[in-house]
Amino acid sequence: MGILARLEQRSIENPRVPLHAPNVLQALGLEERTPAGVSVTPEKALGLTAFWAGVRIISQTIASLPCEVFERTPNGRRVATDHPVHKLLYQRPNPYMTPYTFKEIRMAHLLTWGNSYAEIERDQAGRPVALWPLLPDRTGVEVRNGQKLYWTIVEGKRVWLSADRVLHVPGLGFDGLRGYNVIKVHRDSLGLSIAANEYGAQFFGNSGRPSGILIYPGKLDAEERQRLRDEWNQLHTGLTRAQRTAVLWGGMDWKAVSIPPEEAQFLETRAMQIEEIARILNVNPILLQHFTKVTTWGSGVSQFLTAFAKFTIIPWLEREEDVLNWDLFLPEERGRFYVKYNAKALLRGDAETQAKILEIERRNGIINADEWRELNDLDPLPNGQGSTYYVPVNWVPVNWMPVDSAGAAPAMPMRSERRSAEERQGRVIATRRQLQRRFEGLFRDTERRLVAKEVADVRAAAERFLLRRSEQDFVHWLDDYYAKHQRYTEERWLPVYMTFGQLAAQAAAEEIGRDDFEWAPEMDRFVRDYVAAHVAFHVGSSLGQLKQVVRDALDHGDAPLSAVEQRLREWEERRPGKIAMRETVQTQNAVAVEVFRRHGVRRLRWRTFGENCPYCQALDGRVVGVEQWFLPQDTDFQPDGADYPLRPNVNVRHPPAHEGCDCMVLADL
Numbered sequence: 297m298g299i300l301a302r303l304e305q306r307s308i309e310n311p312r313v314p315l316h317a318p319n320v321l322q323a324l325g326l327e328e329r330t331p332a333g334v335s336v337t338p339e340k341a342l343g344l345t346a347f348w349a350g351v352r353i354i355s356q357t358i359a360s361l362p363c364e365v366f367e368r369t370p371n372g373r374r375v376a377t378d379h380p381v382h383k384l385l386y387q388r389p390n391p392y393m394t395p396y397t398f399k400e401i402r403m404a405h406l407l408t409w410g411n412s413y414a415e416i417e418r419d420q421a422g423r424p425v426a427l428w429p430l431l432p433d434r435t436g437v438e439v440r441n442g443q444k445l446y447w448t449i450v451e452g453k454r455v456w457l458s459a460d461r462v463l464h465v466p467g468l469g470f471d472g473l474r475g476y477n478v479i480k481v482h483r484d485s486l487g488l489s490i491a492a493n494e495y496g497a498q499f500f501g502n503s504g505r506p507s508g509i510l511i512y513p514g515k516l517d518a519e520e521r522q523r524l525r526d527e528w529n530q531l532h533t534g535l536t537r538a539q540r541t542a543v544l545w546g547g548m549d550w551k552a553v554s555i556p557p558e559e560a561q562f563l564e565t566r567a568m569q570i571e572e573i574a575r576i577l578n579v580n581p582i583l584l585q586h587f588t589k590v591t592t593w594g595s596g597v598s599q600f601l602t603a604f605a606k607f608t609i610i611p612w613l614e615r616e617e618d619v620l621n622w623d624l625f626l627p628e629e630r631g632r633f634y635v636k637y638n639a640k641a642l643l644r645g646d647a648e649t650q651a652k653i654l655e656i657e658r659r660n661g662i663i664n665a666d667e668w669r670e671l672n673d674l675d676p677l678p679n680g681q682g683s684t685y686y687v688p689v690n691w692v693p694v695n696w697m698p699v700d701s702a703g704a705a706p707a708m709p710m711r712s713e714r715r716s717a718e719e720r721q722g723r724v725i726a727t728r729r730q731l732q733r734r735f736e737g738l739f740r741d742t743e744r745r746l747v748a749k750e751v752a753d754v755r756a757a758a759e760r761f762l763l764r765r766s767e768q769d770f771v772h773w774l775d776d777y778y779a780k781h782q783r784y785t786e787e788r789w790l791p792v793y794m795t796f797g798q799l800a801a802q803a804a805a806e807e808i809g810r811d812d813f814e815w816a817p818e819m820d821r822f823v824r825d826y827v828a829a830h831v832a833f834h835v836g837s838s839l840g841q842l843k844q845v846v847r848d849a850l851d852h853g854d855a856p857l858s859a860v861e862q863r864l865r866e867w868e869e870r871r872p873g874k875i876a877m878r879e880t881v882q883t884q885n886a887v888a889v890e891v892f893r894r895h896g897v898r899r900l901r902w903r904t905f906g907e908n909c910p911y912c913q914a915l916d917g918r919v920v921g922v923e924q925w926f927l928p929q930d931t932d933f934q935p936d937g938a939d940y941p942l943r944p945n946v947n948v949r950h951p952p953a954h955e956g957c958d959c960m961v962l963a964d965l
Contacts, residue, residue: 826883899964
């Protein structure tokens with residue numbers, strides 16, 4: 297159990313309470329007074345409604361933000377819900393507090409005392425298992441013999457704690473160890489506010505000021521003055537009797553009385569102190585319910601809230617995250633795991649602006665429909681319909697633009713009734729190569745996402761089965777998993793291939809002068825069959841590789857888990873780029889051959905670009921019939937300059953002929 301659980305309630309009669317404790321000084325009247333004539337304590341400062349409102353809105357705003365632990369992965373990051381720190385920050389920091397209460401308390405300590413302390417209770421392995429807030433007025437930090445140590449008062453005694461047992465977030469300070477006590481630094485300003493409050497209470501509680509008086513022309517003796525004073529107090533003292541008209545005798549004259557200038561300035565002083573407190577806490581006065589010279593309606597409030605998030609909340613979050621990331625993780629975990637507050641909700645602005653931002657992100661492939669729906673607390677679309685990412689096909693990075701031999705970008709295709717077949721084909725070649733480069737990024741990103749899911753699923757299963765030496769159970773799991781994963785993969789790939797295929801078909805049709813080309817149902821079926829074949833081959837290859845890896849490891853006496861993990865890492869590193877290169881070339885050429893065949897083209901020509909390997913160079917210009925192939929299956933092909941023969945395992949009807957080939961098949965007109 298932590299120190300907090302052992303703290304007891306104290307009073308000044310307790311001899312174990314040190315004489316420097318704030319409650320003792322307050323009881324003895326030894327608190328230092330400000331120039332305004334009042335003492336300033338945390339309790340008195342929080343008694344100011346403006347200061348209370350500022351501390352409350354900052355601490356409660358931060359307490360309401362989700363705080364999660366993430367793990368960096370080769371393909372991005374994931375929420376590490378299984379990490380013990382995540383459970384502390386997101387579920388329960390200790391048995392007595394919710395995460396909201398824990399964060400609220402720590403932030404309130406920072407805003408008043410300038411420091412937030414919490415004891416880190418650890419298990420025998422050094423992992424944190426509980427976080428216990430420490431009272432900042434009874435906790436401090438010192439450097440002794442080059443080491444940072446913390447102390448706290450427990451049962452009247454000073455207990456020392458090593459630095460790894462204390463979670464300390466300092467506020468603004470100049471020694472690098474502790475933050476300044478906010479109330480002490482600003483005690484003069486806060487003291488003026490407290491004094492104005494006390495003056496106002498006395499003014500309205502004991503006011504003896506009538507709305508007017510009668511002036512007596514003569515003199516009064518002591519007895520008459522005393523009687524007049526008593527009657528005056530009886531009639532006019534107190535808020536319920538204030539502002540009555542005094543009725544006296546003896547020829548007295550009436551004279552109206554207004555609030556003196558110094559008391560009229562009292563109201564201005566109170567308003568000014570609200571702005572002073574706003575400056576201390578770095579919040580806009582409107583958030584303290586001070587609406588002078590500002591509007592509470594319209595777009596201004598949205599801008600205030602955005603500024604509040606950027607300039608008030610986020611700096612506190614970053615200060616907190618820096619400490620959490622260092623103190624709560626083991627040395628070997630730092631950098632791999634990290635804590636992050638989710639402040640996006642504070643920065644979204646009004647509903648209309650948020651919708652526009654999400655629409656832009658959706659249109660440009662940053663988020664998908666399911667992620668958008670999640671922000672609005674809606675369930676994902678059924679059957680994975682909302683998991684696809686879309687991008688505009690006419691938005692291309694400059695470095696993907698094809699260039700000619702002189703280094704210049706080719707002209708965009710121009711329609712002309714007089715253009716020759718050669719000119720048309722030249723422009724279409726540039727368009728097709730540009731299309732290929734444009735879609736490489738989308739293919740790479742799609743494959744990266746699929747690999748990330750596949751690797752995560754297989755890795756979790758491998759750890760579950762292979763650590764128990766249940767190799768056969770793991771193999772059975774692989775069979776079941778990939779039977780389902782094939783359908784999942786097809787659904788993610790189909791929109792990508794369909795979009796790319798339609799554009800590739802349009803370019804191929806333009807090459808042969810078919811400007812009236814329309815996407816027919818037959819082409820739709822062709823692409824669907826193509827995707828199904830591609831995914832079946834891909835899934836079968838993954839399944840076969842993993843089974844072979846396990847068999848080889850067992851045959852050689854190696855650990856199957858290590859072998860599987862090595863293969864998964866290879867997939868993460870190589871497959872996205874490899875698939876993107878091969879599939880953009882292969883799909884485009886396959887669709888072009890199908891378009892040529894359906895529109896009566898009889899012969900195909902192989903075309904290379906730039907520097908080529910001996911195999912592609914030998915194929916350049918080769919012409920075959922549309923139903924024939926350029927290289928037959930299981931036949932060696934070794935042209936001059938090739939070090940070894942190329943032996944394709946399928947009939948090659950179009951490029952690529954090998955990995956890395958970027959050749960193109962054209963209609964031989």
